[in-house]
Amino acid sequence: MFDWIILAIVLVWLTFAAICDIKTKEVPDWLSYSLILLGLSIYSLKSIQENSFSPILKSLTVLGIFFAISELMYLSKQWGGGDSKILMGLGAILPEYPAQLINVFNPNLSLPFPIILFMNILIAGGVYGILVSLTLILKNIKKFTKHFRELTKEKNIKSIRLIILILSFLFIILALIIKNYSLQLAFFALAIVPLTFLYLYLSVKSIENISMYKLIDTKKLVDGDWIAEDIIINNKLVYSKKSLGVTKKQIEVIQKHKKKVLVKDGIAFIPAFLIGTIISILLGNFIF
Incomplete structure (x- = not known):
């Protein structure tokens, strides 16, 4: 029963996150945090049901691993904060392949499922990125x-x-x-x-x-936006273009002194998470 609930939650949450990402280039924090909370809650109930710490430890372990990967991707500016948080949510709710679905889809699970999931997300992201790039060209x-x-x-x-x-x-x-x-x-x-x-x-x-660069009204700035220029106000550097994203405090200062700023608008990547997750559930490791 838990496994079908997990599948439904993952697909609904990722679909909604993908729509938000495409429309606004932003994923609401509540989506990511609720996915993490639901994952930990479900695996806590599994631990109680099985009278074992193993399920919740798996969830916490993969959450921790995906947190480390997310931080690396975020700090290297490969992903935005929303992408990183969604990956953490997937780590909490999909630390292993749902056992009840194995006989339904018969996937290739030759590698640990978190590796398969992350690998398929990257592959889907690569193909998706190429298609989006060709469209932009x-x-x-x-x-x-x-x-x-x-x-x-x-x-x-x-x-x-x-x-x-x-x-x-x-x-x-x-x-x-x-x-x-x-x-x-x-x-x-x-x-x-x-x-x-x-x-x-x-x-x-x-x-x-x-x-991918556009001039926007400072009123439209949101936490985490990548401003593509140094912001200097009263001879003081308020924001460096080398930063990982603008903060709420910086936005408040910038809005008082600037009407428009140049921001870098990345590709909506959450659809690749959805595609990669579906591939992982249906096929597992389809490479080797």
């Missing part, structure tokens, strides 16, 4: 092309590209000389991958600059 193709060309003309990019091209040429020669098939593949990969990543990086930077 097509919507802003002229601006994208112009900015991309400007980036390729920058002196440091030219130098990096020249070094990569020289190394790629050398790796191709080595691949043609060496007769070992495995080494040939390795050298061809070394010749192609760095150049591919360089152009991928330039594409991402171009997308960021043409579609």
